[in-house]
Amino acid sequence: MKKNAAPEQLDEKGLIAKLIDGDAAAFEFVVSQYHSTMLSVARAIIGEAFADEVVQEAWISAIKALPRFEGRASLKTWLLQITSNGAKTRLRRESRQFSLDDGWQAEPDSKFDQRGHRIDDVLPWNIDTPEALLENEQLRAVIETTYQKLPPHQRAVLTMYDMEGMEMTEICNILELSASNARVLLHRARTALHHSIEKYQEN
Amino acid sequence: MFECKDIAEEASNYLDGDLPLGKRIGLFLHIVICSCCREYLQQIKQTISTVATIKPQEQHSTDTQALAEKLRAISKGEP
Numbered sequence: 094m095k096k097n098a099a100p101e102q103l104d105e106k107g108l109i110a111k112l113i114d115g116d117a118a119a120f121e122f123v124v125s126q127y128h129s130t131m132l133s134v135a136r137a138i139i140g141e142a143f144a145d146e147v148v149q150e151a152w153i154s155a156i157k158a159l160p161r162f163e164g165r166a167s168l169k170t171w172l173l174q175i176t177s178n179g180a181k182t183r184l185r186r187e188s189r190q191f192s193l194d195d196g197w198q199a200e201p202d203s204k205f206d207q208r209g210h211r212i213d214d215v216l217p218w219n220i221d222t223p224e225a226l227l228e229n230e231q232l233r234a235v236i237e238t239t240y241q242k243l244p245p246h247q248r249a250v251l252t253m254y255d256m257e258g259m260e261m262t263e264i265c266n267i268l269e270l271s272a273s274n275a276r277v278l279l280h281r282a283r284t285a286l287h288h289s290i291e292k293y294q295e296n
Numbered sequence: 297m298f299e300c301k302d303i304a305e306e307a308s309n310y311l312d313g314d315l316p317l318g319k320r321i322g323l324f325l326h327i328v329i330c331s332c333c334r335e336y337l338q339q340i341k342q343t344i345s346t347v348a349t350i351k352p353q354e355q356h357s358t359d360t361q362a363l364a365e366k367l368r369a370i371s372k373g374e375p
Binding site: 115120130132133136145149156198200204214216226233236240248251261276279283284291 | 305312345354367
């Protein structure tokens with residue numbers, strides 16, 4: 094499937110030059126653009142308590158290191174890597190493995206018969222075009238609440254993959270997850286959002 | 297033979313093209329004969345494009361404008 098989020102279209106070299114130059118608008122732009130995703134990464138790695146601090150520190154070290162930024166990765170990936178390194182340092186050497194074998198199901202068993210067939214029809218959605226979606230305050234609120242309630246790892250993978258259009262290998266690297274773990278987390282996050290839109294459609 | 301439950305579990309991997317060929321074909325054969333699963337996959341796709349459009353944000357209390365100004369000051373070597 095084609096990824097949704099468009100690749101970075103902004104002129105990064107120009108943006109970095111402006112930052113080094115101390116352009117206030119450029120600073121506001123990068124903070125508004127990347128702060129939330131950096132927070133997703135930090136919360137996924139270290140949890141709520143230290144995430145804000147880790148992100149603030151990541152911003153400061155990134156800005157100090159900016160003149161040495163070589164552009165091998167995108168600015169976003171670089172910022173997220175710095176955030177991830179900071180969060181991991183903070184976490185020390187605690188094991189990052191966690192069990193996914195917790196009885197999670199995409200859909201409850203009650204939706205299927207004993208042969209695994211769906212019992213009820215899946216009803217079509219009456220969903221707006223992407224442009225109209227942005228105007229739909231109710232649906233926006235439903236999505237935002239569900240997103241914010243997702244477990245941090247799910248939120249971080251969903252943010253980077255579906256919203257930021259990043260590659261799975263980059264995401265696994267930043268969050269130190271195996272590809273199969275990341276795929277499972279992504280599907281769980283999408284499924285939770287699917288359920289919430291489904292409920293919204295029913296009402 | 298794959299069933300609706302398998303589609304529900306593998307929908308993301310199927311849409312993202314991240315499955316071995318045999319499984320992919322097996323799921324495809326089910327999707328061809330099952331309108332419910334076609335609808336379900338369509339909804340997962342819509343879910344993905346909806347979240348990509350709405351771009352929900354992390355909840356936080358940081359004043360991003362103040363942060364931007366602080367970072368600018370740091371970059372200029374101002375105290």
